[in-house]
Amino acid sequence: MLGIVFTEFMEMVEEQFSADVLDDVLESSNLSSDGIFTSVGYYDHQDMVRMVVALSKRVDVPVDDLIEAFGRHLFGILIGKYPALKGDYTNTLDFLESVDSTVHIQVLKLYPNAELPKFGCERLGPGHLKMHYSSKRPFSLLALGLIKGCGDYFGNALEVSFESSQSGEYHMTDFDIRQIDE
């Protein structure tokens, strides 16, 4: 997993909890990278899982809540870092529909080693989008947070429900997203 995801996670832990909490998380996670990350380096995605699990124990917040909150925070960071990816989009659902075919394709050009999920989209109505997540990595709640962060960014109120399943080594989640201010 790309280093920026780790460095931003560590920054968020320090800001929202404290530098001591971050130190404890890094010490107790048994990271393969020894806790040294650069934003353009590449690291085992299991290290992210290990850190979130350690943080969950340290601050007594469920893992799923932490990953979702991190995704929500991360969207603002990513769009701030790559503002051109916003394109001409002015609302959340149109942007979300472009993530697989445009945004992540551009990410892959910048970082050819990037390991990205696949998203299949189906528009069920003007304010209603189905998004199907599929990945070998267990980050569907990161996707949920990113979807909500996207809503925050475009100023749209969203209602999101989802159902997850697993098939072989693939983690899959169907997101049902309604933009309720349209």
Ligand code: HEM
């Ligand atoms: C400006 C917008 C975005 C940018 C620049 C971006 C970029 C990235 C980058 C750099 C990674 C890490 C790749 C790696 O570790 O190798 C990533 C992973 C990921 N992205 Fe995006 N992303 C964006 C928007 C979104 C949105 C809106 C969603 C959700 C619908 C999403 C879902 C994910 C997920 C779930 C992963 C984790 C990898 C996995 O699940 O397999 N991204 N993205």
